[in-house]
Amino acid sequence: MRFLVSTIILIFLQACSQNHQPIKTSPMENKEAKNNPYYSRTDTTKLNVSNEEWKKILAPDLYAVAREAATERAFTGKYNEFDEIGDYYCAVCGHHLFRSTSKFASSCGWASFFEADKEGVYYKKDSSYGMERVEVLCKRCDSHLGHIFDDGPKPTGLRYCMNSVSLEFVPDSQK
Numbered sequence: 001m002r003f004l005v006s007t008i009i010l011i012f013l014q015a016c017s018q019n020h021q022p023i024k025t026s027p028m029e030n031k032e033a034k035n036n037p038y039y040s041r042t043d044t045t046k047l048n049v050s051n052e053e054w055k056k057i058l059a060p061d062l063y064a065v066a067r068e069a070a071t072e073r074a075f076t077g078k079y080n081e082f083d084e085i086g087d088y089y090c091a092v093c094g095h096h097l098f099r100s101t102s103k104f105a106s107s108c109g110w111a112s113f114f115e116a117d118k119e120g121v122y123y124k125k126d127s128s129y130g131m132e133r134v135e136v137l138c139k140r141c142d143s144h145l146g147h148i149f150d151d152g153p154k155p156t157g158l159r160y161c162m163n164s165v166s167l168e169f170v171p172d173s174q175k
């Protein structure tokens with residue numbers, strides 16, 4: 001009997017402690033937004049910030065990809081195998097780039113989308129590394145995001161091959 005009572009008390013205590021779990025951090029408290037005065041999910045004003053300035057603000061891995069067009073290693077990105085419902089923003093400036101409904105499972109090793117926010121990105125011819133590719137950049141802050149290819153699924157046939165480090169995902173549950 002005593003054992004039963006203590007078991008019930010234990011279950012009760014566990015149930016209580018679950019109510020005291022830490023509250024989810026607010027989207028604005030993410031590491032990208034901290035110490036970054038240019039970061040905003042609502043202000044779409046074009047930014048003109050020098051790389052010298054960005055270097056002081058951004059984490060080294062984000063700076064290398066976003067401002068020097070480096071590419072993260074295949075299959076290492078945090079959004080490569082990721083299918084939560086929400087939106088993807090520019091990790092540098094907070095500009096809206098993709099909706100999760102346009103993300104698809106690609107075997108290429110990088111987060112892949114078939115459609116971008118038309119107000120979110122622009123394109124530039126990229127002839128580096130002996131390849132003819134089309135670079136995808138953030139319309140607000142000119143940061144490098146990845147490349148676009150024409151071997152994607154319907155309805156667009158496009159594949160936005162993105163570096164996860166350049167993206168910041170915000171689930172619908174946090175809006």
Ligand SMILES: [Zn+2]
Pocket residue numbers: 090091092093094095138139140141142143
């Ligand atoms: Zn941006």
